[in-house]
Amino acid sequence: MTAVTARETAVTSADIRKRGRLVFVATIIILCAWVLAPIYLLAINALSSPEQVNAFPKSFVPGFETDSIAFFMGFAGVARALFNSVLVAGITMALSIGLGAPAGYALSRFDFRGKDAFRIMVLMTRAFPLPLLALPLAVMFIRTGLDDTALGLALVHTTLALPFAVLITFSLFAGIPVELEEAAWTLGCTRLQAFYKVVLPLVLPGIAASAVFAFVISWNEVFAAAVLTIENRTLTAFLLQNINVSPMHLKFAGGAVLVVPALIFIFAVRKYLFAMWGIANR
Amino acid sequence: MAEISIRNVAKQFGDFTALHSVDLTVADQEFMVLLGASGCGKTTLLRIIAGLETPSRGEVWIGGKRVDHLPPRQRGIAMVFQNYAVFPHLTVFENIAFGLRMQKLPRAEVDRRVTRTAELMHIGQLLKRYSGQLSGGQRQRVAVARALAMEPDVILMDEPLSNLDALLRLEMRAELKGVLAESKTTTIYVTHDQVEAMSLADRIAVMDKGRIVQAERPIEVYRNPAARFVGSFIGNPPMNFLPAKKGANGSWRVAGVTFEGPRAEREEIAFAIRPEDLSPSEGGLPAEVRVVEPLGPHVLVTCDVEGHLFRAVLDSDIVLSRGDTVKLAPTPDRIRWFDPETEKSLQHHQ
Missing domain, CATH: 1.10.3720.10 (MetI-like)
Structure with a gap:
C-alpha cells in the first residue's frame, strides 16, 4: 500500500520535473529565436540573388550568391x-x-x-x-x-x-x-x-x-x-x-555589413563583457 | 646593520587617531612582534615603517638613516603581506626574481639567489608554476622567498600566517623562525595571535588603542604585564583579576583573605593572578566551582569568587564538580597588582 503510494508520488514529481524542464527548454528556444531569427533572415537574404530575395515562398537555404554584397560594396x-x-x-x-x-x-x-x-x-x-x-x-x-x-x-x-x-x-x-x-x-x-x-x-x-x-x-x-x-x-x-x-536585396546586404562586424567583435570579447557585468564566467 | 627607530610617530585618519605618539627601537637582527587586537594600530605602524603609509607626525629611522620621507623602494626593506600578494601573471621563479631584476643584478646572480631561497623555502620544484596552481601554504612560501631573495636589512611581515589552516600555521611558524634567524635580518612581525608572538619573538610590543603598552621579552610580558590590558590579552585563559581593599599595615584584603601588597595611596586596587599559579590549599581564596573542563594534562576550573569570574588551571588528579567550594591559594611571588584607574602595574619597574 505504502509502496504503491510512494511510487505514485515519485511518478508525479518526476512528471512535474519533466514539464518544468519542457517550459525551461521552450523559453530558451524562444529567446534564442528572438535574437537569431532576424540575423538568420538577414544572412540568407544578403547571400541570395535579388530574384530569390523577392521570390515567395522563401527558401530557408541561402543561395550563396555574393552579388548583392558585391554590388553593395561597389555602390558609390x-x-x-x-x-x-x-x-x-x-x-x-x-x-x-x-x-x-x-x-x-x-x-x-x-x-x-x-x-x-x-x-x-x-x-x-x-x-x-x-x-x-x-x-x-x-x-x-x-x-x-x-x-x-x-x-x-x-x-x-x-x-x-x-x-x-x-x-x-x-x-x-x-x-x-x-x-x-x-x-x-x-x-x-x-x-x-x-x-x-x-x-x-x-x-x-x-x-x-x-x-x-x-x-x-x-x-x-x-x-x-x-x-x-x-x-x-x-x-x-x-x-x-x-x-x-534602395531595392530590397541591397537593404539586406547593407544590414549584414553593419551587423556582422559588431557581432564578431562582441563574440570575441564576450567573456570579458560577462565578467564586467558581474556574471560569473568561471 | 639595521636598527629601526621609531620616534614619536602618530597617525591620524580624519578624526580617528590610529597611532598616538609611538616610540620603539628594534635592535639589529632582532625579531620584534607587534601584538594586539584588530584595530590597535599594529598594521598601520608596520605600513608606516614600510613607507606604504605616511605618518602624521614623527620620524622613522632605519640603519641610522631617516627614511620617513622616502618611498618604500629606497628603505632597504622587504615585506610579506597577509594575502601573500604573489603576482599572478608571473611564474614562481619570476616572482622571486622580481625585486632582483628591478635592481638589475646580473643574470647569474639572479639565478643563484632565486634557486637558493627557493631551496630554503622548499619550493624548488615549483619554480615554473603560476600562483593559481599553488596552495595557500605554497603561496606563502613564495612570498617569503621573494622577500628573502632581496637580502634586505629589514623584513616586515603583516600577519603572514593568518590565512593558513591551523596545522600548516604551526609548521610554517617553526620554519619561519629558523629561516629568519639564519638570514640575520631585523624582523618586524605583526600578529594578533599571542601564541605566534610568544613563540617567535625576541621581544613583543603589545599594542592597544594606538599605543605600545609594553615592549619586552615574551616571558617578561607574560609574567610581569605592565598593564592590566596585557595580562588580560596574553595568556589562555587570561589573568584573573579581583578587587583588593586596603587593610591594616599595608596589607590588602582580597575576598576575605589578607595579602602583603604594594604601598599605594588608594582604598582599592586590583589583585591579579594567572590561572596556572593557583593550587588548592587551606587559607586560599574561596571559590565556588561553576564549570570543570578536563584538558588532559590539566583541568580548567571556572569558578565564582565573590561574584567575579575566576579561572584556575589545576592538576588533573583533582576531583571537583559543579557547586563545590574550593580554596585556591596563589603562588605568592606570582601575584601582581594593578592600579584600577591608570590600569598600570603597581610594581612594574619600567
Missing part, C-alpha cells in the same frame, strides 16, 4: 562611409580608453571627496537623450568647425562610450588587489613601474575588451552620425539616408 560612397565608420570608431575607442581608464584607476585606488557623486554623474550622462543634445551640439560644432568631421562625431560617440569605459575599467582595477602594487613598490618599483609591470599585464585583456565595446558603440550609433555629418557620413548614417530608396 559605401567604401568611404565604411572608412569613416572605422575612423570614427577608432578615435572613439582611443579617447574612451585614454580618458576612461585613468578615471577608472583613480576611482578604484584613491579616496577623494565626491567620489560617489562622480560615479553617479558618470552614469547620469547616459540619462540625457541624445536627440535633446543633437541640435545644440550641431550648432556648436558648426561654430567651432567640428561639424561634418570624424573627430567631431568621435567626440560625441566618446561621451556615449566613456561612462562604460570608466565603470568597466573601474571594476577591472578594483579586482586587482592593491597589495600587488604595494608589493611591487617594496620590491623596488616606482608607482609607474608597478603599474606597467604588475597592474597592466593583469588588466590588459579587460581593457582590450572595453576598447572593443567602445568601438562597437560608435559603430552602431546612428542618430548623432546622421545629424552631425553630411559629407563624411558613417556607414550607419549613409545607410539610413540611402536605404529607403
Whole structure:
C-alpha cells in the first residue's frame, strides 16, 4: 500500500520535473529565436540573388550568391562611409580608453571627496537623450568647425562610450588587489613601474575588451552620425539616408555589413563583457 | 646593520587617531612582534615603517638613516603581506626574481639567489608554476622567498600566517623562525595571535588603542604585564583579576583573605593572578566551582569568587564538580597588582 503510494508520488514529481524542464527548454528556444531569427533572415537574404530575395515562398537555404554584397560594396560612397565608420570608431575607442581608464584607476585606488557623486554623474550622462543634445551640439560644432568631421562625431560617440569605459575599467582595477602594487613598490618599483609591470599585464585583456565595446558603440550609433555629418557620413548614417530608396536585396546586404562586424567583435570579447557585468564566467 | 627607530610617530585618519605618539627601537637582527587586537594600530605602524603609509607626525629611522620621507623602494626593506600578494601573471621563479631584476643584478646572480631561497623555502620544484596552481601554504612560501631573495636589512611581515589552516600555521611558524634567524635580518612581525608572538619573538610590543603598552621579552610580558590590558590579552585563559581593599599595615584584603601588597595611596586596587599559579590549599581564596573542563594534562576550573569570574588551571588528579567550594591559594611571588584607574602595574619597574 505504502509502496504503491510512494511510487505514485515519485511518478508525479518526476512528471512535474519533466514539464518544468519542457517550459525551461521552450523559453530558451524562444529567446534564442528572438535574437537569431532576424540575423538568420538577414544572412540568407544578403547571400541570395535579388530574384530569390523577392521570390515567395522563401527558401530557408541561402543561395550563396555574393552579388548583392558585391554590388553593395561597389555602390558609390559605401567604401568611404565604411572608412569613416572605422575612423570614427577608432578615435572613439582611443579617447574612451585614454580618458576612461585613468578615471577608472583613480576611482578604484584613491579616496577623494565626491567620489560617489562622480560615479553617479558618470552614469547620469547616459540619462540625457541624445536627440535633446543633437541640435545644440550641431550648432556648436558648426561654430567651432567640428561639424561634418570624424573627430567631431568621435567626440560625441566618446561621451556615449566613456561612462562604460570608466565603470568597466573601474571594476577591472578594483579586482586587482592593491597589495600587488604595494608589493611591487617594496620590491623596488616606482608607482609607474608597478603599474606597467604588475597592474597592466593583469588588466590588459579587460581593457582590450572595453576598447572593443567602445568601438562597437560608435559603430552602431546612428542618430548623432546622421545629424552631425553630411559629407563624411558613417556607414550607419549613409545607410539610413540611402536605404529607403534602395531595392530590397541591397537593404539586406547593407544590414549584414553593419551587423556582422559588431557581432564578431562582441563574440570575441564576450567573456570579458560577462565578467564586467558581474556574471560569473568561471 | 639595521636598527629601526621609531620616534614619536602618530597617525591620524580624519578624526580617528590610529597611532598616538609611538616610540620603539628594534635592535639589529632582532625579531620584534607587534601584538594586539584588530584595530590597535599594529598594521598601520608596520605600513608606516614600510613607507606604504605616511605618518602624521614623527620620524622613522632605519640603519641610522631617516627614511620617513622616502618611498618604500629606497628603505632597504622587504615585506610579506597577509594575502601573500604573489603576482599572478608571473611564474614562481619570476616572482622571486622580481625585486632582483628591478635592481638589475646580473643574470647569474639572479639565478643563484632565486634557486637558493627557493631551496630554503622548499619550493624548488615549483619554480615554473603560476600562483593559481599553488596552495595557500605554497603561496606563502613564495612570498617569503621573494622577500628573502632581496637580502634586505629589514623584513616586515603583516600577519603572514593568518590565512593558513591551523596545522600548516604551526609548521610554517617553526620554519619561519629558523629561516629568519639564519638570514640575520631585523624582523618586524605583526600578529594578533599571542601564541605566534610568544613563540617567535625576541621581544613583543603589545599594542592597544594606538599605543605600545609594553615592549619586552615574551616571558617578561607574560609574567610581569605592565598593564592590566596585557595580562588580560596574553595568556589562555587570561589573568584573573579581583578587587583588593586596603587593610591594616599595608596589607590588602582580597575576598576575605589578607595579602602583603604594594604601598599605594588608594582604598582599592586590583589583585591579579594567572590561572596556572593557583593550587588548592587551606587559607586560599574561596571559590565556588561553576564549570570543570578536563584538558588532559590539566583541568580548567571556572569558578565564582565573590561574584567575579575566576579561572584556575589545576592538576588533573583533582576531583571537583559543579557547586563545590574550593580554596585556591596563589603562588605568592606570582601575584601582581594593578592600579584600577591608570590600569598600570603597581610594581612594574619600567
